[in-house]
Amino acid sequence: MKQQFKIGSLKLKNPFLLAPMLEPNDIAFRLLCKKAGASLTYTGMINPLSKQKLVLDDKPALQLFCNSTENLAEFIKKYDKKVSLWDFNLGCPSKLAKKFCHGAYLNDLDAIKQILITIRISTKKPVTIKLRKSPNALKILTIAEKYCDAIAIHPRTNAQGYSGTPDLEFAKLVKSKIGTKLPIIYSGNVNEKNAHELLKTFDFVMLGREAIGNPNIFAKLTNKKIRVNFKDYIKLAIKYKLPFRQIKYQAMSFTKGMKKAKVVRREIVHAKTIEDIKEIYKL
Ligand SMILES: Cc1cc2nc3c(=O)[nH]c(=O)nc-3n(C[C@H](O)[C@H](O)[C@H](O)COP(=O)(O)O)c2cc1C
Numbered sequence: 001m002k003q004q005f006k007i008g009s010l011k012l013k014n015p016f017l018l019a020p021m022l023e024p025n026d027i028a029f030r031l032l033c034k035k036a037g038a039s040l041t042y043t044g045m046i047n048p049l050s051k052q053k054l055v056l057d058d059k060p061a062l063q064l065f066c067n068s069t070e071n072l073a074e075f076i077k078k079y080d081k082k083v084s085l086w087d088f089n090l091g092c093p094s095k096l097a098k099k100f101c102h103g104a105y106l107n108d109l110d111a112i113k114q115i116l117i118t119i120r121i122s123t124k125k126p127v128t129i130k131l132r133k134s135p136n137a138l139k140i141l142t143i144a145e146k147y148c149d150a151i152a153i154h155p156r157t158n159a160q161g162y163s164g165t166p167d168l169e170f171a172k173l174v175k176s177k178i179g180t181k182l183p184i185i186y187s188g189n190v191n192e193k194n195a196h197e198l199l200k201t202f203d204f205v206m207l208g209r210e211a212i213g214n215p216n217i218f219a220k221l222t223n224k225k226i227r228v229n230f231k232d233y234i235k236l237a238i239k240y241k242l243p244f245r246q247i248k249y250q251a252m253s254f255t256k257g258m259k260k261a262k263v264v265r266r267e268i269v270h271a272k273t274i275e276d277i278k279e280i281y282k283l
Helices: 029-036 072-083 095-101 107-120 137-145 168-178 217-220 231-238 245-254 261-269 276-281
Strands: 005-007 010-011 016-018 040-046 061-064 087-091 126-131 150-152 184-187 204-207
Touching: 005 072, 016 029, 029 040, 029 217, 029 231, 040 087, 061 072, 072 107, 072 150, 087 107, 107 126, 107 137, 126 137, 137 150, 137 168, 150 168, 168 184, 168 261, 204 217, 231 245, 231 276, 245 276, 261 276
Parallel strands: 016 040, 016 204, 040 061, 061 087, 087 126, 126 150, 150 184, 184 204
Antiparallel strands: 005 010
16 A cells, blocks of 8 residues: 555645755745655745745745744735744744744743644644754643644754754654654654654654755665756756845855865865856856
8 A cells, every 4th residue: 555644634745854954945945856856845934923925836845934923924924825834943042032932942831831732823834843852842741742743853852952963762762652643754864864764753744954065965865866956956047036145156066076165165265156156057
């Protein structure tokens, strides 16, 4: 029987997701990851009070970042048709998150509950949360299981940030606690070598840093013949009128794995226009 990949009512083609990442996940990059084979792409975290114009042509999982319900229902109403699901960030370890008690620093269980209730009643789309390893994580889960359709776990502590070994045993504990009720999405150092093994334990895996500058990781994982490249990125970036600094950032990222990456990066540093970048990439 063919395996089904479902988050709530959302049917996905495979278990490989692009992890939420603030800087890399612009609309052009997300579309490339989808084309390469990612079944679902996440936006980076977005505050519902943000006035930023969102382009959601990849029908992403939109990740919310807040510590109250202010403007939450209104924000969801505005974008609900354009997203595949709503995710709530409870894992950001940044200084800013600390300062404003957001992400992994939001420890107020009642606030978390109110936010999840507001999301739940504002949409018929699936709702998920993304958590880190913390003493509070298991308490949060007992709330989340009432309102969510899946849980994403990145089993590093705040102190670890993005380095050090993710605690696989902690993620397995999450799976054993609520994995019979909800699908569990695993995040943390997923790559081409370990993804299939992790899927023996978890329902989905998210690829973060491994996918930066390397959307073809999804083609490899899904055995697709298709390959995308930086030329495809530039075309989309121009179509969506992305700012030059973002294109330059991605130009740097796409040097990953190149033989002369160091030389090319040195040239990109001096690029001032899209034409400069095209010339460096010989496009
Ligand atoms: C540049 C960057 C930006 C990130 N931004 C977000 C974010 O906005 N929201 C979030 O939940 N996680 C964010 N993360 C964390 C990733 O989603 C992921 O959980 C983490 O990087 C571990 O997975 P990896 O080892 O596959 O990168 C970010 C990570 C990176 C490297």
